[in-house]
Amino acid sequence: MSQQHEAPNALAGLRVLLGVTGGIAAYKACELVRRLREAGAEVRVVLTANAARFVTPLTFQSLSGQPVHSGLWDEAAEAAMGHLQLAHWAQRILIAPASANAIARLASGFADDLLTTLCLASEAPVAIAPAMNLRMWGHAATQANVALLRTRGALFLGPAEGRMAEPESGPGRLLEPHRIVAELASRHGPKPLHGKSVLISAGPTFEDIDPVRFIGNRSSGRMGFAAAQAAVEQGAQVQLIAGPVHLPTPMGVVRVDVRSARDMREAVMARASTCDIYIGAAAVGDFRAHEIAAHKLKKSGAALTLSLHENPDILAAVAALKPRPFVVGFAAETQNVEAYARAKLERKKLDLIAANQVGEGRGFDACENEILLISRDGAERLARADKLALARQLLLRIIEKFEMAKARSGVAKGKAVVRRSATVKRAGKRPR
Ligand code: PMT
Numbered sequence: 001m002s003q004q005h006e007a008p009n010a011l012a013g014l015r016v017l018l019g020v021t022g023g024i025a026a027y028k029a030c031e032l033v034r035r036l037r038e039a040g041a042e043v044r045v046v047l048t049a050n051a052a053r054f055v056t057p058l059t060f061q062s063l064s065g066q067p068v069h070s071g072l073w074d075e076a077a078e079a080a081m082g083h084l085q086l087a088h089w090a091q092r093i094l095i096a097p098a099s100a101n102a103i104a105r106l107a108s109g110f111a112d113d114l115l116t117t118l119c120l121a122s123e124a125p126v127a128i129a130p131a132m133n134l135r136m137w138g139h140a141a142t143q144a145n146v147a148l149l150r151t152r153g154a155l156f157l158g159p160a161e162g163r164m165a166e167p168e169s170g171p172g173r174l175l176e177p178h179r180i181v182a183e184l185a186s187r188h189g190p191k192p193l194h195g196k197s198v199l200i201s202a203g204p205t206f207e208d209i210d211p212v213r214f215i216g217n218r219s220s221g222r223m224g225f226a227a228a229q230a231a232v233e234q235g236a237q238v239q240l241i242a243g244p245v246h247l248p249t250p251m252g253v254v255r256v257d258v259r260s261a262r263d264m265r266e267a268v269m270a271r272a273s274t275c276d277i278y279i280g281a282a283a284v285g286d287f288r289a290h291e292i293a294a295h296k297l298k299k300s301g302a303a304l305t306l307s308l309h310e311n312p313d314i315l316a317a318v319a320a321l322k323p324r325p326f327v328v329g330f331a332a333e334t335q336n337v338e339a340y341a342r343a344k345l346e347r348k349k350l351d352l353i354a355a356n357q358v359g360e361g362r363g364f365d366a367c368e369n370e371i372l373l374i375s376r377d378g379a380e381r382l383a384r385a386d387k388l389a390l391a392r393q394l395l396l397r398i399i400e401k402f403e404m405a406k407a408r409s410g411v412a413k414g415k416a417v418v419r420r421s422a423t424v425k426r427a428g429k430r431p432r
Pocket of ligand 1: 222
């Protein structure tokens with residue numbers, strides 16, 4: 001057994017739901033529980049029926065100091081903490097060892113046992129440490145499942161290479177418990193957006209024409225809601241100004257519902273000057289009806305002409321504030337994506353713009369997206385992925401650019417102070 005130990009507080013306070021699936025490596029999950037707790041994590045164990053054939057629930061109960069959860073219909077465990085509560089409780093789901101069967105079931109979205117149900121019901125990031133026969137790991141079906149789960153944001157830890165239970169050697173071994181804990185610890189630590197406030201707009205706006213009709217667009221709100229969740233995960237206080245969408249509010253996010261572009265502008269502008277970062281992911285309607293008819297418009301057999309007015313540009317207004325937050329815009333384009341997005345970056349005086357091509361299962365009302373992230377220093381492509389996985393990558397880039405901008409403005413302020421004190425000295429005055 002390895003003598004390496006994690007720093008005692010490397011996972012301090014992290015609530016880890018450990019899913020143990022069937023396989024000979026299940027015995028190593030016992031050491032994993034011990035090491036997670038040594039590193040400061042609170043651990044609750046979910047055993048699949050196959051895992052319970054290798055190690056008893058009592059072993060995990062003794063090691064974790066908590067009741068072990070094994071089935072959807074386990075009355076004692078449900079009384080201690082119902083499975084939906086458990087899904088909310090978890091800040092990180094770790095599945096170790098994860099068998100080929102478990103990986104396939106997760107990729108297919110099954111919810112017929114406790115572990116798969118929890119994975120669907122929880123918003124916690126999922127880490128998977130596979131352990132299986134080397135040919136099962138190499139099989140095209142397993143590799144396709146792994147690739148799919150990665151696009152949804154799952155983090156794969158291992159497998160390691162080496163001697164297996166059978167007299168064979170290759171990739172498929174469970175990563176050593178101390179290495180699994182070290183990988184989690186490297187992603188835990190202080191959150192870069194702790195103490196920062198992030199304001200995000202999401203979804204469409206609806207512009208009423210008469211009491212029953214409106215002009216809207218196909219935005220589902222998913223991209224902006226995913227950005228809100230990713231910002232909370234990075235420690236930010238997040239306010240989400242949401243157009244009319246039917247999405248649950250990510251945990252920890254303060255949500256304000258609005259309908260029209262002008263409602264959205266009011267809600268955003270009331271908060272923008274006190275936030276650190278503004279992300280405009282909403283598809284704000286560019287036009288509104290000049291007048292909203294008091295009664296339902298009637299057909300008359302003749303063409304109906306609607307007179308439209310341009311809506312205020314919320315993003316440009318936020319970027320014009322003094323002082324202003326770090327401003328990130330989106331650009332949804334059907335053609336000339338990069339050129340149009342660059343023009344918006346300049347015209348609206350943004351710090352960063354996330355350009356997305358509309359259509360082919362991406363962008364509006366899709367579960368996946370693909371982004372070309374453009375700043376004045378260059379451009380980077382974030383490959384097609386599930387919107388939450390993409391939002392997590394996007395937030396990491398935003399944090400990096402935000403920190404750089406802060407450092408630059410600190411240097412600029414420092415230079416101004418030096419210039420001012422030099423001027424004051426020349427004038428024979430003492431600097432204040
Ligand atoms: O909601 P989903 O279904 O998940 O889809 C996501 C998305 C495609 C809507 C999102 O990724 C996106 O691209 N949002 C911006 C869509 C858009 O309206 O782009 P635009 O090119 O028209 O506007 C450019 C930027 O200006 C945007 O940041 C927009 O929020 C902002 N804007 C536009 C008009 C206006 N009056 N006020 C604004 O603030």
